[in-house]
Amino acid sequence: MSLDPPSSALLLRWYRAHRRELPWRAAPGVRADPYRVWLSEIMLQQTTVGAVIPYFRRFIERFPTVAALAQAPEDDVLGLWAGLGYYARARNLIACARVVAGMGGFPETIEALRALPGIGGYTAAAIGAIAFDRPVVPVDGNVERVAARIFAIEASLPKAKPTIAAAAARLGEQAAARRAPSDFAQALFDLGATICTPRNPSCMICPWRDACSAHRRGIAEELPRKEKKAVRPVRFGTVFLLRDSVGMIGLRRRPPKGLLGGMFELPGTDWESAMPETEPPIAATDWRDAGTIRHVFTHFELSLRVMAASVVVLPRGLTAAPVDTPMPTLMRKAVTAGLAALR
DNA sequence: TATCCGTGGCC
DNA sequence: TGGCCAAGGAT
Numbered sequence: 041m042s043l044d045p046p047s048s049a050l051l052l053r054w055y056r057a058h059r060r061e062l063p064w065r066a067a068p069g070v071r072a073d074p075y076r077v078w079l080s081e082i083m084l085q086q087t088t089v090g091a092v093i094p095y096f097r098r099f100i101e102r103f104p105t106v107a108a109l110a111q112a113p114e115d116d117v118l119g120l121w122a123g124l125g126y127y128a129r130a131r132n133l134i135a136c137a138r139v140v141a142g143m144g145g146f147p148e149t150i151e152a153l154r155a156l157p158g159i160g161g162y163t164a165a166a167i168g169a170i171a172f173d174r175p176v177v178p179v180d181g182n183v184e185r186v187a188a189r190i191f192a193i194e195a196s197l198p199k200a201k202p203t204i205a206a207a208a209a210r211l212g213e214q215a216a217a218r219r220a221p222s223d224f225a226q227a228l229f230d231l232g233a234t235i236c237t238p239r240n241p242s243c244m245i246c247p248w249r250d251a252c253s254a255h256r257r258g259i260a261e262e263l264p265r266k267e268k269k270a271v272r273p274v275r276f277g278t279v280f281l282l283r284d285s286v287g288m289i290g291l292r293r294r295p296p297k298g299l300l301g302g303m304f305e306l307p308g309t310d311w312e313s314a315m316p317e318t319e320p321p322i323a324a325t326d327w328r329d330a331g332t333i334r335h336v337f338t339h340f341e342l343s344l345r346v347m348a349a350s351v352v353v354l355p356r357g358l359t360a361a362p363v364d365t366p367m368p369t370l371m372r373k374a375v376t377a378g379l380a381a382l383r
Numbered sequence: 384t385a386t387c388c389g390t391g392g393c394c
Numbered sequence: 395t396g397g398c399c400a401a402g403g404a405t
Contacts, residue, residue, distance in 0.1 A: 084401040091391065125389030128404075160403045180401045229401060238399065299388065338388060369390060
């Protein structure tokens with residue numbers, strides 16, 4: 041940690057030569073649209089660029105401005121978000137858009153950004169740096185990895201987070217002096233995504249190779265070290281697909297908060313450590329076994345049995361919905377399996 | 384501080 | 395196949 045930080049000019053030169061074109065990105069040196077930066081940063085939380093791009097394009101097409109998003113019905117936004125995961129982000133997205141629209145635009149300070157729904161320390165720094173050239177280094181997983189390697193920080197995450205964050209701040213000191221925090225932040229992202237990768241980093245073509253302490257010591261790929269994660273428990277449940285005589289299916293809305301909050305689902309049992317007793321929502325005559333779906337969430341794995349039946353009229357309490365109604369991926373899998381069993 | 388919160392791709 | 399990983403935030 042007493043090492044000198046590498047040259048920001050070196051990284052910025054590399055960035056201008058190798059910069060990736062992304063839908064939310066402005067040309068080097070050009071101020072980006074804060075709305076696009078914000079929307080992309082929310083979508084990119086724990087989500088890969090490849091997964092985000094089509095969602096980002098659909099959102100921009102439907103909601104070109106933060107004012108348009110602020111006026112949208114919540115169901116439209118949740119529906120457009122369906123499949124992207126972490127649905128609290130979509131709820132916070134709406135809340136944030138409404139606050140920002142009321143303010144007449146995005147605030148430009150880190151503190152004011154940090155106070156908005158769904159914006160934490162990282163995202164405030166990212167928007168501040170990228171959209172407003174605030175002299176900060178947003179510390180995401182990429183930047184943590186780069187900083188840990190440059191300074192050969194061997195302490196394990198998450199305990200080492202503060203140490204690595206301090207190291208990342210040192211990386212940005214020169215860039216701040218050069219008035220290029222926006223390009224510098226994005227350069228760090230690109231370096232982490234394409235060169236300084238978690239596995240098999242391309243050290244031989246890295247613009248910072250000569251300054252990298254971990255590379256010099258031959259331990260770049262080992263850093264940052266991480267504590268082992270807890271084992272994922274398995275839960276079991278059953279869902280019921282009911283299709284009526286005109287081809288509509290019976291869905292219900294999940295509670296507004298918590299897992300898959302506010303999204304549509306098939307009716308079913310709770311998800312428990314052992315298969316719960318099943319009580320079909322209607323006395324259909326020919327229930328078909330549509331198989332079992334395995335779905336992995338962050339902190340548990342779900343084994344979900346799917347039962348399907350045709351009925352004349354859907355029971356009360358269920359919403360008659362088209363089969364292509366937007367819903368979380370887990371439920372999309374279950375609907376697909378159920379419909380296949382009814383053929 | 385620890386837990387909860389999705390999904391898909393990669394090796 | 396299974397564990398890891400991805401531009402984290404809220405509580």
